[in-house]
Amino acid sequence: MSQCSGTTADGKPCGVRCLVGQPWCFNHAPDDEVAAQRDEARREGGRARGIQLTRAAAVTDFEEPEWWPLKGTGEVRGAFAWTARGLARGTIDARTANAMAAALRGLLDAIKDNEADSRLRSLEAALGGRK
Numbered sequence: 001m002s003q004c005s006g007t008t009a010d011g012k013p014c015g016v017r018c019l020v021g022q023p024w025c026f027n028h029a030p031d032d033e034v035a036a037q038r039d040e041a042r043r044e045g046g047r048a049r050g051i052q053l054t055r056a057a058a059v060t061d062f063e064e065p066e067w068w069p070l071k072g073t074g075e076v077r078g079a080f081a082w083t084a085r086g087l088a089r090g091t092i093d094a095r096t097a098n099a100m101a102a103a104l105r106g107l108l109d110a111i112k113d114n115e116a117d118s119r120l121r122s123l124e125a126a127l128g129g130r131k
């Protein structure tokens with residue numbers, strides 16, 4: 001298993017493992033068949049990115065769902081369900097779903113902290129009033 005004899009854009013040796021029976025890696029092989037596969041791989045990469053961007057745009061255009069504007073735990077639960085449904089249907093990509101879940105978890109923690117603070121304040125007020 002030798003290393004590719006090509007060079008990188010900044011002039012350093014490529015160093016990637018060679019294709020079987022060739023002195024080049026997948027990126028440097030000069031023959032037409034490999035070049036065609038390489039072009040196809042690039043096109044596929046571009047297509048996948050295009051789909052990601054289209055889906056991201058679809059999520060930004062969403063009609064305001066019943067759980068918006070996420071004021072309480074019930075609405076956050078609704079948003080979790082909406083995200084899971086979108087992921088299952090393929091209208092939300094995994095990256096967006098992960099980001100949504102992380103944001104929703106943070107929001108849920110903040111809501112719970114706020115509720116705990118309110119309960120504590122009303123307890124303190126009740127105890128203070130009995131002096």
Ligand SMILES: [Zn+2]
Binds near residue numbers: 006027
């Ligand atoms: Zn190479």
